[in-house]
Amino acid sequence: DIQMTQSPSFLSASVGDRVTLSCKASQNINKYLAWYQQKLGEAPKLLIYNANSLQTGIPSRFSGSGSGTDFTLTISSLQPEDVATYFCLQHNSWPLTFGSGTKLEIK
């Protein structure tokens, strides 16, 4: 199985900050990486797919980059409503596997 490693596990930042979250795959997954946002008590919401494609309806402050094994989710200007846990998912090969998440809080 492909292992997905996210860092950091926890991040505290101020409103307006540029925030960068990392996700690394244990082997090449091409561009097949998705990012999800999960707020407390809610289902995950798709933000980014195929590494850098923004899901419809998601604010443009969210962006994704990377390919192969190293990927990044960037929030260009952190907003209070962005408090959540963020998961990456590799959808290159079965079984699909998630990272352990980055919990993002407002400082």
Added chain:
Amino acid sequence: EVQLVESGGGLVQPGRSLKLSCAASGFTFSNYYMAWVRQAPKKGLEWVATISTSGSRTYYPDSVKGRFTISRDNAKSSLYLQMNSLKSEDTATYYCARHAQPTVAHADYWGQGVMVTVSS
């Protein structure tokens, strides 16, 4: 509007069985691969099963293979997860999810989830 509504969760003893259901609406159900994903309390996410549009192909991770069976009824726009020989480590919120493409791709819509507790 795409809606996925899970049902059938609850408290079950170890070794027993439980069947989850997911009612889909707002899209042509038969055109999409569907999946179940679970999340143990305060833990990460684990992909549990995927089924093709016709139901002819299914995918499971080793953790549930041989115990869980995913199925679908396209006429009823419904997805199911039959869980047998349940273990305490199967305790989790189970989400019904729609694959974004007719293949094993990322999921674009998720239900709100249903809780399954395996305990004596």
